[in-house]
Amino acid sequence: MERIRFLGCGSAFNPLLGNTSAYFIMEDSLVLIDAGETVFSKLYKMKLLESCPEIFIIITHTHSDHVGSLPSIISYTYYVLGKRVNIFYPEKSLAVLLDMMGIVREAYVLSVDRDFCIGSVAVHALSVKHEENIGCYGYLLEFPDAKIYYSGDSYEIPDRVIKGFLAGEIKKIYQDTTEYETERLSHCPLSMLESLFPVQMRKNIYCMHFSNDFMKKLEEKGFNYVKVEET
Template sequence: MEWNFMGKGSAFYPPFGNTGAYMLLEKELYLLDCGERAFDHLYYHVDLEAVENVYVILTHLHADHVGSLGTLISYFYCLRGKRIHVIHPEETVIRLLILQGLETDAYQFSREMPENKAGLRAVPVKVQHVENMECYGYLLSDGKETIYYSGDARDIPVAVKRMLFAGELARLYQDTSTHDSPNPSHCYYGKLEAEIPWEWRGRIYCMHLDGPCTELLKEKGFQVVEVEQTS
């Protein structure tokens, strides 16, 4: 699986853009979240007029993860006559989109990943991020490899770490923060350092960064996602 990152920043660090990624396979577009700046990025990097099917996998409903979802839905429904797939374990996204003037006749909602040409499976993993919202990471498999995408999470679930240490995950994309607190909403890099032995850190790709900390994280043995640049 080759995911192209549209951004690697947190909501409060605009220089790195909204964290999210896409994968294009023939005429099918797959998205991990759709933040405020995602549609702009896709507009300049993907031939949207050639896309036949779109699958948007949502981790949670904060604006930096769903901010341009309505625009993407409207683009394909109004200009292309197509209903994109919106995948999320909770129906709260339906209520959010209704408030934006989008009824379910404009898109297709699914709690689980529908069948698709990539053979992509997306298994939701409940994570702790904030108290007032259900949030999820995903185990993503295409029959060749399995990866984990955390969304926003204060830690790595025990079952996911077990898979990592068993060599079952090709890559683990983790929301990473340089700020620690008694009640964190993102994963402090010191926690990663304490829990992930050096020999496994090369499989950890840090994202959702809250500042210019790339060199710090690389010095600790972790990877940092690369963002697709505008040509």
């Protein structure tokens, strides 16, 4: 299975950890999940945009900590490197947002399909709950040798994912997690993960999108958490 690497693991209000964003290299192509405010500078330092002939960007939703540097990535790739990025997000509203930011539509290719393939990886967008006024999606990625789930921002996990993970069909879950449960949920509370998954399976659940440091508590309860790649 392709190894998922992280450029950041923080929430919108915890920029020191970097905006939560992941990537993997597949057949010399860069596949990026989300492009928040801190992401372009990381990609620039690592020269990932230059080194990969094709660039694919999967967007979970349009909050700024997930698309804030998308215009810069598109513009740099198009005007400086002479390439068009391929973007996947199931709603046309992203094109309108990019229009308002002055990004010409010739500079990128946007797909609104919920089921698509990037090389040998089949990807399925699953609607999830985060905020009422915005479309949010988690993604099931089917590599040739394993399936993983990437939640984006969500306070729920789709039944399809829960059942697939418990049955051993989904090997890893990367889940937006918050330490405490509140009246108004927008991120998945740790207590919900505890109620859903037995201790012996928690090592394959990687928590992310941290507003505060509770990694030690995650370890004590058997969960894993994402580590950010040094640049």
